[in-house]
Amino acid sequence: MCGIIGIISSKESKKLSEITISALKRLEYRGYDSVGVASLSSKGIEVRKAKGTVEQVTLKKKIPEMSGYIFLGHTRWATHGAPSDYNAHPHTDCSGRIAVIHNGTIKNFKELRAELESLGHKFNSETDTEVIPHLIEEFIKRGMDSFTAFKSAIKSLDGSYAVLAIIDGEKRIFFAKRDNPLVIGLGEGENYIASDIPAFLPYTKRILVISDGEIGFLTNTSVYIEDLNGNVVDVHKRIRIVDWDVETASKEGYAHFMIKEIHESPKAVRDTISSLMSDLDVVEKISEEIRQAERVIVTGAGTSYHAGLYFSLLLTREGITSIPLIASEYYNVKGKRGDLIIAISQSGETIDVLQSIRKLKSEGAKVVSITNVIESAIARESDYKIYMRAGPEIGVAATKTFTTQVASLLFLYSYAFGKDWKALKDADKEVEQAINATEGFAKRVGEELAKKQNIYYLGRGLSLPLAMEGALKIKEVSYVHAEAYPAGESKHGPISLVESGFPIVFINDGEMPELLKNNVMEMKARGGKIYMISVNRKLGEAELEIFLNSKFPALSISPVIQLIAYYAAVSKGLDPDKPRNLAKTVTVE
Known part of the structure; x- marks a missing residue:
């Protein structure tokens, strides 16, 4: 996945280069192995790009010196072709008069490239993206106008994409979207288009989300969009105002986004529960679907899968046939009428989750989505949708969004099965108390664990998904190998x-x-060093035991395992916001 930004203005200036750089810094969580910028001015298109971070490439390539009335910016997470200067975006055609940036994967790029090379086109990279400017060039050669040529190029692609293109002589940014996020920001005399809202939020709060299959172009004063069938979209009906500002997406004095976002968890949970309480009609409909479903298939990837597993265990305890499904393994389950899919994704764009719901829905299942991004692809393809209200999460490792996923699912479970769902209005206080009471202990545990090579995280029952999330977190950000097991299973091999x-x-x-105490004693007998996160019942057999009282154990434990991982990473001098080889939103297979 990658971060893309496009800006178009009525005036040619160097100011746009500064806006592009700042936007790329806010998009860098989407990928950071190479960076590139293209400008279009009266002199034509200029491209500057290189391997490295936004800051490194900005200095190395002197990007602030660039001038133009249109700018494209790209920060890359490699999928086709290793991180390198020549694989960095933007990519151009043979003449250098067309520049393209892209997020996604083009499955048929080898066939397209072979065909274009047979027609005399020369390629300079290993990427799938480079076929796009050459396709546009080829269709223009055949007599098409710029927009028709762009549409024809997009129709040739098999895969996923968010594409921006500029053509010398045109005062337009062409765009197309399929399975990857793309949103427009409407300014005064200046318009923006990007992978995510924070990219342009300092300049406008008026946005327009582009839907799958749509294609169009942007001028400095207007937006033109066509749907899949070529019908013109009334963009005025789609404009909305975002209710948060760019400060929400800044560190606000914290050393890293990860720790800032852990501390934002109480507010995120409060806003999420409040939103659910104000939307009980939808909650009631979903609850009825759960109670009536023949099977409930709960799907997610990574952290979202762990939240889903927690929910699936709750349903199973109520006698519901529930299948927890790792989204990328969707082909192992055949859907049918009577199935209900609970699809969980922070971004709402996770490609594995999208594929799973599309397959199961085509086989007769209904879909409920739980996402943090309004009008995301997964939400749009769902029969029912629940939105978390965690706000933007910049750190790659999910923290406040995991806690709000658990809160959302607890609310849904409590409402559906006659539990005290109203008590969740105070859930944020439990989360805040957990952070305040345990951060010092979590720091100590994290610093000790950072010195180890291997760790086990063990739990029983509803603690198991939390153990799995704890192991994942410390692996993600501190690079210490950690495995999670059901505590009772540990004696069968581990x-x-x-x-x-x-x-x-x-x-x-x-x-x-x-039962857990028995497992602790087994480990102690072999010399294991025991750390314990306990809620409501203290075991007293650990070297170091973090203890809390809480009405909602899962919500109190969640920030503690995140704090441990954070302090483990920091103690090793690592940047927990940018763990190696990972990116925030996985939109490629």
Whole structure:
């Protein structure tokens, strides 16, 4: 996945280069192995790009010196072709009169490239994206006008994309979207288009979300969009005002976004629960669907899968046939009428989740989505939708969004099965208390675990998904190998690795303390060093035990495991906001 930004103005200036750079810094969470910028001025198109971060490439290529009335910017996470100067975007045609940036994957690029090369086109990179400017060039050669040539190029693509293109002599940015996010910002005498709202939020709060299959162009004063069938879209009906500002997407004095966003969890949970309480009609409809479903298939990827597994266990305890499904393994489940899919994705654009719901929906299932991004692809393709209100999350590792996912699912479960769902109006206080009471302990645990090579995270029952999330978090940001197991399963193999000093983190939500205590003693007998996160029932057998009282154990434990991972990363001198080889939103297979 990648971050893209386009800006078009009535005036040619160097100011647009500064706006482009600042936008790319806010998009860098989407990818950061190479960066590039294209400008279009009265002198034509100029491209400057290189391997490296936004800051490195800005200095190396002197991007602030660029001038123009249109700018495209791109920050890349490699999918086709290694991170390099020549694989960096933008890519151009043979003449250098067309420049393109792209987020996504083009499945048929090898066939298209072979055909274009047979027609005399010369390629300079290993990327799939480079076929796009050459396709546009080829169609223009055949007599098409610029927009028709762009549409013909897009129709030739098999895959996913958010594409921006500029053509010398045109005062337009052409765009197309399929399966990857793209949103327009409407300014005064200046318009913007980007992968995410924070890219242009300092300059406008008026936005227009582009839907799948739509194609069009942007001038400095207007927007033109066609749908899949070539019908003109009334853009005025789609304009809305965002209710948060760019400060929400800045560090606000914190050392990293990750720690800032952990501390934002109480507000995120409060806003999410408040939103659900004001939308009980939808919650009631979804609850009825859950109760009536023959099967409930809960799907997500990574952190979202762990939240879904927690929910699936709750449903199973109520006698509901529930299948927790890792989204990328969707082909192992055949959907049918009577199935209900609960699809969980922070971004609402996760390609694995999209593929899973499309397959299962085509086989007769209904879909409920839980996302953090309004009008995202997954939400649009769902029969029912729930929006978390976590606000933008910049850190690659999910923190406040995991906690709000759990809060959303707890609310839905409580409402559907007659539990005390109104008590969740105070859930934010439990989260805040957990952060305030445990941060010092979490720091100590994280610093100790950072020195280890291997860790086990163990839990039973509803603690298991939290143990899985704890292991994932510390792996993601501190690069320490960690595995999660059901605590009772550990004696069926994993315990063979335990020796003197081997660290084991037990997650104790207070539900099965005696059973868990047996597992603790088994590990201690082999020399394991025991760390414990306990809620409501203290075990007292750990080297270091973090203890909390809470009405909502999962919501209290969530920020603690995140804090441990954060401080483990920081103690090793790592940047937890940009873990290697990872990006925020996975929009490619």
